[in-house]
Amino acid sequence: MLKMGFLVIFLLLSLTSPGWCVDPRIYIVATYPYTERLYNTNAMVVNKDGDAFLSCAVDNRPVGMPLQWIWMWKEYTRSISTDTEATDPYKYQIDKPADNNWRLKIQNIQPSDEGLYICRVQLGDQQYANDSRTLFIVESPQIIDIYTSSDTTVKEGDPVELRCNASGRPSPIITWTRLGDGILPNGGREQRGYYLRITAAQAEHRGHYKCIAKNSAGQDVRVIRLDVKFHPRVTVVENRVYQATGYLKELVCQVRGNPVPTENQIMWSKDDSTLQGNSFLVFENTFGSNTVMMKLTIPRVQDQDFGRYTCLAENSEGADTTYIDLMRSDTPTSDRKGVIRSGAVILTFSITTLLMMLSVLLLHLC
Ligand SMILES: *[C@@H]1O[C@H](CO)[C@@H](O)[C@H](O)[C@H]1NC(C)=O
Numbered sequence: 314m315l316k317m318g319f320l321v322i323f324l325l326l327s328l329t330s331p332g333w334c335v336d337p338r339i340y341i342v343a344t345y346p347y348t349e350r351l352y353n354t355n356a357m358v359v360n361k362d363g364d365a366f367l368s369c370a371v372d373n374r375p376v377g378m379p380l381q382w383i384w385m386w387k388e389y390t391r392s393i394s395t396d397t398e399a400t401d402p403y404k405y406q407i408d409k410p411a412d413n414n415w416r417l418k419i420q421n422i423q424p425s426d427e428g429l430y431i432c433r434v435q436l437g438d439q440q441y442a443n444d445s446r447t448l449f450i451v452e453s454p455q456i457i458d459i460y461t462s463s464d465t466t467v468k469e470g471d472p473v474e475l476r477c478n479a480s481g482r483p484s485p486i487i488t489w490t491r492l493g494d495g496i497l498p499n500g501g502r503e504q505r506g507y508y509l510r511i512t513a514a515q516a517e518h519r520g521h522y523k524c525i526a527k528n529s530a531g532q533d534v535r536v537i538r539l540d541v542k543f544h545p546r547v548t549v550v551e552n553r554v555y556q557a558t559g560y561l562k563e564l565v566c567q568v569r570g571n572p573v574p575t576e577n578q579i580m581w582s583k584d585d586s587t588l589q590g591n592s593f594l595v596f597e598n599t600f601g602s603n604t605v606m607m608k609l610t611i612p613r614v615q616d617q618d619f620g621r622y623t624c625l626a627e628n629s630e631g632a633d634t635t636y637i638d639l640m641r642s643d644t645p646t647s648d649r650k651g652v653i654r655s656g657a658v659i660l661t662f663s664i665t666t667l668l669m670m671l672s673v674l675l676l677h678l679c
Pocket residue numbers: 431433441442443444
């Protein structure tokens with residue numbers, strides 16, 4: 314009874330697909346790089362300039378029917394091999410690791426090699442059994458110098474356009490970020506696109522901008538420095554300060570500018586006459602902040618020292634000025650370090666310090 318059942322099934326199978334047991338079976342057994350599922354196809358992702366391998370196996374090959382590799386892309390078709398001979402030996406190689414195995418090597422892969430690789434065997438007139446893989450060529454991004462800004466200097470108020478572009482496959486996505494405080498001129502920490510645009514450059518836009526070109530194959534990075542020149546801004550803490558006669562007073566103006574004003578570009582004046590002599594001018598450039606302090610020290614304030622002091626600073630971009638009125642007071646005021654000093658006190662202090670340092674030195678020597 315059981316035997317009869319098997320027989321029936323066998324007969325039915327034979328009838329529905331006559332000759333099923335001798336149908337050729339063709340299949341790609343191995344690939345390098347490995348096959349993955351991409352865009353709904355069996356795909357291989359290959360780096361540009363690399364090589365790829367596809368091994369095709371055939372069971373029950375009809376006698377005398379060649380196995381062929383062909384390439385298809387859109388409406389184009391190209392024959393790669395006739396059984397064991399490659400049509401273009403510089404691009405393709407065929408070998409047979411096993412009797413029923415045809416291995417194709419594609420060398421030095423270029424974007425023009427992208428397409429569908431089919432191994433097929435002819436069954437009858439215009440009838441084929443086949444298997445295939447789609448080859449995608451990728452290339453790691455590389456920033457293109459001629460399409461990418463180098464370090465840039467602009468004047469305050471000027472429009473800025475930083476550009477960045479890279480080669481690569483698929484087309485890289487360009488992203489901008491900012492080093493340091495990280496906030497881009499248009500707000501946000503990240504911005505996409507070839508261009509980073511600033512309508513009117515401001516001092517706070519100075520800094521380093523990073524362009525990242527990224528695709529599935531990798532990334533490339535470029536840092537572009539933006540410098541913004543601006544005219545000096547002279548500021549004071551207070552426009553009116555007080556001191557009693559006989560005491561020391563320090564007048565201080567703060568100057569910001571790019572380029573930073575040099576010692577020859579800052580000036581103190583009192584009642585329309587320039588004050589000269591290095592003992593009156595102290596030049597401090599706090600590194601990187603583009604700021605200098607203009608300091609005018611009056612060791613012992615006398616009657617004729619009261620009045621309006623003007624500090625002026627200039628650079629290539631322009632000039633600025635502000636004033637400090639030194640007013641008489643009955644009681645001594647402290648300087649910015651919070652110490653009330655007269656000229657005599659300074660001298661005493663200096664000698665004491667010197668003696669202390671000497672004794673420390675001597676102690677160390679003993
Ligand atoms: C591959 O085989 C399928 C049927 O399995 C057929 O429709 C298709 O046209 C074949 N392709 C080529 C290029 O021979």
